[in-house]
Structures are given as structure tokens and as C-alpha cells.
Amino acid sequence: MANLKAMSFDFRKDVVDMIMSGKGGHIGGDMSILDCLIELYYEQMNVSPENWGDPNRDRFVMSKGHSVEALYTVLGHRGFFSLDECIATFSKFGSPYIGHPNNKIPGIEMNSGSLGHGLPVAVGMALAGRMDKRDYRVYVAMGDGELAEGSVWEGFMSGGHYKLDNLCAILDINNLQISGTTEEVMNHTNIVNQVADFGWHVIECDGHDFASLKAAFDEAKATKGLPSCVILHTTKGYGAKIMENKAGWHHHLPNEEEYKEIVEELMARKEAALNE
Amino acid sequence: MNKVPNRKAICDVLMEKAKTDKDIVVLCSDSRGSASLAPFFVAFPEQSVEVGIAEQDLVGISAGLASAGKKPFAASPACFLSTRSYEQCKVDVAYSRTNVKLIGISGGISYGALGMSHHSAQDIAAMSAIPNMRVYLPSDRFQTAKLIEALLEDQQGAYIRVGRNPVEDVYTEDNCPFEMDKATVVTEGTDVTIVACGEMVYPAKQAAELLAKEGISAEVLDMYCVKPLDKEAIIKSASKTKAVIAVEEHSPFGGLGSMVAQVVGENCPKRVICMALPDAPVITGTSKEVFDYYGLNAEGIAAKAKEAIQA
Numbered sequence: 012m013a014n015l016k017a018m019s020f021d022f023r024k025d026v027v028d029m030i031m032s033g034k035g036g037h038i039g040g041d042m043s044i045l046d047c048l049i050e051l052y053y054e055q056m057n058v059s060p061e062n063w064g065d066p067n068r069d070r071f072v073m074s075k076g077h078s079v080e081a082l083y084t085v086l087g088h089r090g091f092f093s094l095d096e097c098i099a100t101f102s103k104f105g106s107p108y109i110g111h112p113n114n115k116i117p118g119i120e121m122n123s124g125s126l127g128h129g130l131p132v133a134v135g136m137a138l139a140g141r142m143d144k145r146d147y148r149v150y151v152a153m154g155d156g157e158l159a160e161g162s163v164w165e166g167f168m169s170g171g172h173y174k175l176d177n178l179c180a181i182l183d184i185n186n187l188q189i190s191g192t193t194e195e196v197m198n199h200t201n202i203v204n205q206v207a208d209f210g211w212h213v214i215e216c217d218g219h220d221f222a223s224l225k226a227a228f229d230e231a232k233a234t235k236g237l238p239s240c241v242i243l244h245t246t247k248g249y250g251a252k253i254m255e256n257k258a259g260w261h262h263h264l265p266n267e268e269e270y271k272e273i274v275e276e277l278m279a280r281k282e283a284a285l286n287e
Numbered sequence: 288m289n290k291v292p293n294r295k296a297i298c299d300v301l302m303e304k305a306k307t308d309k310d311i312v313v314l315c316s317d318s319r320g321s322a323s324l325a326p327f328f329v330a331f332p333e334q335s336v337e338v339g340i341a342e343q344d345l346v347g348i349s350a351g352l353a354s355a356g357k358k359p360f361a362a363s364p365a366c367f368l369s370t371r372s373y374e375q376c377k378v379d380v381a382y383s384r385t386n387v388k389l390i391g392i393s394g395g396i397s398y399g400a401l402g403m404s405h406h407s408a409q410d411i412a413a414m415s416a417i418p419n420m421r422v423y424l425p426s427d428r429f430q431t432a433k434l435i436e437a438l439l440e441d442q443q444g445a446y447i448r449v450g451r452n453p454v455e456d457v458y459t460e461d462n463c464p465f466e467m468d469k470a471t472v473v474t475e476g477t478d479v480t481i482v483a484c485g486e487m488v489y490p491a492k493q494a495a496e497l498l499a500k501e502g503i504s505a506e507v508l509d510m511y512c513v514k515p516l517d518k519e520a521i522i523k524s525a526s527k528t529k530a531v532i533a534v535e536e537h538s539p540f541g542g543l544g545s546m547v548a549q550v551v552g553e554n555c556p557k558r559v560i561c562m563a564l565p566d567a568p569v570i571t572g573t574s575k576e577v578f579d580y581y582g583l584n585a586e587g588i589a590a591k592a593k594e595a596i597q598a
């Protein structure tokens with residue numbers, strides 16, 4: 012466990028390096044979803060460069076597509092492509108590594124970027140798995156601001172209606188979006204009940220605690236007869252104080268000083284995790 | 288180099304007019320920062336509505352407000368406004384004839400490396416195909432301000448697309464000829480007609496300067512009013528020149544070029560070359576890199592113009 016935690020801070024440095032290289036990116040949401048991605052790709056999902064393209068592989072859809080830097084980092088470390096090349100060319104002229112997921116890149120299932128698309132697509136993937144009697148699982152990650160899109164709720168409705176227990180929706184509840192807190196921009200009165208009312212098994216966890224993440228996804232896997240929704244309580248910008256819980260850091264590009272400060276703190280937190 | 292993007296010019300006009308016109312309402316979908324409208328939300332909280340990341344709700348609410356007498360300006364990235372809420376634009380705005388001004392920000396390929404989900408290279412075609420919908424792509428900040436002032440005076444829906452980055456001034460503060468729904472003749476000429484809209488007007492103007500050095504006289508039309516298209520201006524110019532070039536930051540289908548070709552073909556047939564983005568996800572890059580790559584710059588336009596009149 013301590014290993015994943017320590018590793019997550021190295022991965023965060025890769026995310027920051029990618030954003031510095033491409034001169035832009037969505038740093039806040041990357042940092043809140045990263046630990047969940049590590050848990051999925053290292054502990055939970057049956058998908059790797061070896062079985063990529065196998066119809067039985069587990070599927071992941073990044074509905075909050077702007078957090079692509081976190082996804083590239085995890086996929087790169089898992090060997091889907093060269094992370095060095097990705098960091099060097101990210102968002103630059105002619106690069107395949109653009110600022111949102113694109114399925115020309117190995118490891119990426121669906122193109123996204125426009126919010127509110129992932130859940131319906133994941134419902135389709137899960138339905139196909141049931142039709143073809145395959146036992147793969149489908150995961151889809153959404154942001155809390157994204158929940159304002161009506162299509163998300165159409166997906167919750169169909170997922171619940173078809174009782175897709177091979178489907179797991181993930182909500183990155185970092186309480187922030189671009190214009191401020193989700194509470195002031197467009198509030199969700201009681202997200203746990205709202206999702207449960209659509210026929211989903213809802214599991215809450217600490218999105219930065221690997222034991223908590225593991226328990227949540229294990230419970231989702233064991234849940235039969237209805238889809239699961241894992242609610243991640245997270246901190247936007249998690250990893251360094253200057254970017255934590257600040258709406259302005261949704262897509263802030265760190266300057267050199269900020270970069271140094273972030274990297275120092277990431278490495279300090281890594282040390283602490285190693286010594287735990 | 289001008290530093291004021293057209294979206295900021297829109298905010299400035301709305302801030303000024305909202306002081307006295309309490310029916311002006313600005314709506315955003317977690318987009319007030321990118322729309323440069325944050326100052327409006329601060330200054331006029333009672334005339335501002337935030338809907339969250341919900342573009343369909345944005346346009347539906349705007350239509351409801353308009354039907355009750357308000358003057359809503361709904362601002363959201365052009366890519367989402369022109370696709371996600373397309374049906375609301377068609378049914379609730381155009382069909383129901385509500386006075387909603389749809390402000391598509393960061394239009395075309397402004398979002399560069401963010402990819403095709405964030406590009407709106409289909410919005411001219413999509414919006415123009417809706418009966419009752421008007422479509423405007425102003426070229427610079429001065430024209431944008433005049434257009435918004437004019438739109439505040441009418442009672443009909445419209446879609447306005449502006450880019451993200453500041454663009455070079457085509458006009459000046461004191462010299463920005465503007466007549467509603469009439470193209471502006473930026474440069475007069477006799478050999479070739481260049482019709483452009485939005486961000487392509489400035490490079491078209493530069494192209495005319497390049498051509499002038501080679502003794503070719505180009506007439507540049509700023510067709511900010513893509514719909515209703517100023518057909519008379521096109522016919523008048525094309526009737527005296529040898530060929531027509533249309534330039535736009537759009538897919539090659541159904542945009543300004545298609546419309547210009549229709550008008551010229553019907554009224555004064557001659558060669559029309561349509562310069563546009565490719566029918567494909569564009570190459571990764573900034574707007575400038577992408578425009579340069581596809582020849583949507585002064586040199587590229589001048590080269591096409593020469594080719595057109597030599598053929």
C-alpha cells in the first residue's frame with residue numbers, strides 16, 4: 012500500500028512535467044483522480060498492453076476528459092506507450108498526445124473532452140458485455156461539475172434500468188469546477204441518494220487512500236444485480252498545498268517558482284509515504 | 288499587436304448597456320471566465336444566471352427568459368453551444384422565435400491542442416441551416432462591439448461566433464464602417480474578390496496587400512453577416528472581378544464558401560475557390576500553427592488568388 016502512495020507522488024511529478032512541457036493542462040482534476048487511476052490500472056482492472064484489443068479486457072472511459080494528463084501518466088507507466096515521448100511532445104505541433112483522450116493512442120477506449128458523454132457510452136459497453144456473455148467490467152470516471160449535464164442522468168437511468176452489475180461509475184467529488192465551488196455553481200443536494208434513487212449501489216471512499224479505494228472497488232465488483240457507483244471524496248490539486256482546493260488551479264499553468272515548490276512538496280510527501 | 292479579444296469587447300458593451308437596460312441577462316455554463324464575462328457577473332449579479340455545465344439547460348432557460356421579455360445573452364464555448372444545445376437553438380430559439388443571443392466563444396479551432404471535441408468547425412453550417420436563425424462572425428473588436436450594439440436593438444435570435452485569442456485590428460476605433468447585415472468592403476479591387484469572415488478577415492486584408500505588390504488588385508469583403516448573407520455585395524464584387532476566393536475557419540462543407548459559391552454560381556458564374564479547414568480532425572497545434580499548416584494565412588490566400596485568376 013505504502014508503495015502505491017509513494018509512487019503516486021512520482022506520477023504527480025510526471026503530470027506536472029507534462030503540463031509544463033505542453034504549456035497547459037488541467038492540473039487540478041488530474042491530481043484529484045490520479046490515485047483512483049493508479050488503483051484501477053495497478054490493482055483492479057484486467058487491461059494491459061498485452062491484452063489491449065482483446066474483447067475480454069476491462070474497459071475504462073475517462074468522461075472528465077480534461078484530466079488526460081493523469082491518464083497518460085498511468086498508461087505510460089503501465090507500458091502502453093512511451094511516457095517520455097508523451098511528456099516531450101504533449102500538446103505540441105503535430106503531436107498525437109493532445110489535451111483530451113483520443114483512441115488513436117493505445118490504452119484509450121473512447122475520445123472525450125465534451126463532458127457528460129462517458130456514462131452513456133459505458134452503459135453501451137456494459138450492455139454489449141452482457142449480450143456477448145463476456146465477463147469484463149466497465150469503469151467510467153466523471154467530475155462533480157460534470158454531473159450538471161443531463162446526459163449523465165440519462166446514463167444513470169439506463170444503467171440502473173438494465174441492472175448492469177458489470178458497470179462501475181466513478182464520481183470525483185472534489186467540490187470544485189472552473190467558476191468556483193460546485194455548491195455555488197450548481198449544487199447537488201444529496202448525490203448519494205440521487206444516484207441510489209436511479210437504482211445504483213453507492214459506495215463512498217477516500218479518493219487518496221489506497222486501502223479505502225481498494226475496499227470500494229472490491230465491493231463494487233462483488234455487488235450483483237445492480238450497477239455500482241464509487242464516490243471518491245478527493246482534494247482538487249492534491250499533492251501540493253499551493254494548488255489544493257483552489258478553483259483557479261483547474262487549468263493553471265505553474266510558473267517556474269510554483270513548479271519548484273510543487274515538486275519539492277511532492278518529493279517530501281513521497282518520502283513521508285515511504286517512511287510510513 | 289492588439290491584446291483585447293473579441294469576447295472582451297462583448298462584455299464591455301453588455302456592461303455599459305446593462306446599467307440602464309435591466310432586461311439584459313447574461314447566462315453562462317461554467318464558462319464566465321472563458322467568455323470574459325466574469326466582470327459582468329460581479330457588477331450585475333441580479334442580471335446574471337449561472338447554470339453549471341449544462342448547455343441544453345443554458346439555452347432552454349434563455350428561451351424562457353426571452354419569452355417573458357428579457358434579453359438573454361447565453362455564452363458558452365461555440366463547440367458545445369452549437370452541438371450540445373443544437374436542438375434547443377433550433378426549437379426553443381429559432382422556431383419559437385425567442386430573442387436569445389447565442390454567444391459562441393472560443394470558436395473554430397481556438398482551443399487548438401484540446402482536440403476536435405473542443406473545435407467548432409461545423410457551427411456555421413449547423414446554425415445557418417436553421418430557419419429564423421442568424422449567424423454572425425465579427426472580425427475584430429471594433430466590429431464586434433458595433434454588432435452587439437446592433438443586436439441589442441432587435442428582437443430576434445442570433446448566433447454569434449468569436450475566437451479565443453486577440454486578433455489584429457482590421458478597423459480602427461474611429462474608422463469601423465458598419466451597417467447591419469451588409470458586408471464591409473475592407474479593400475477595393477478589380478482583379479479578384481476575397482470574401483472572408485471572422486478571424487480570416489485580417490489575413491485576407493494582408494493577402495490583398497501582398498497581391499497589390501505584385502500588381503494584382505484584390506477586393507476584400509468582410510462578410511461578418513454569414514446569415515443573412517449579403518448577396519448583393521458578393522454579386523456586385525464578383526461581377527467585376529475574374530474569380531472569387533472564400534476563406535473561413537470552418538469545415539469545407541456548408542459554410543461561407545458553400546454559400547458564396549451558390550450565389551456566384553446562380554448570378555454571375557465564375558471560378559470560386561473555397562479555403563477552409565480540412566474535412567478531418569485538424570493537426571495538433573495553436574490556432575496560428577494550424578492556420579499556417581493549412582495555408583489559411585496571408586501567403587496562402589494570396590497564392591490561391593493568383594492561381595484563381597491565372598486559370
Ligand SMILES: Cc1ncc(C[n+]2csc(CCOP(=O)(O)OP(=O)(O)O)c2C)c(N)n1
Nearest residue numbers: 040124125126154155156157187188189317
Ligand atoms: C460539455 C462541456 N461543457 C463545458 C466544458 C468545459 N469544461 C472543461 S472542464 C470543466 C469543469 C469540470 O469540472 P468537474 O467536472 O468538477 O471536473 P474536475 O473538478 O474534476 O476537474 C468545464 C466546464 C466541457 N469540457 N464540456
Ligand SMILES: [Mg+2]
Nearest residue numbers: 154155156187
Ligand atoms: Mg470537480
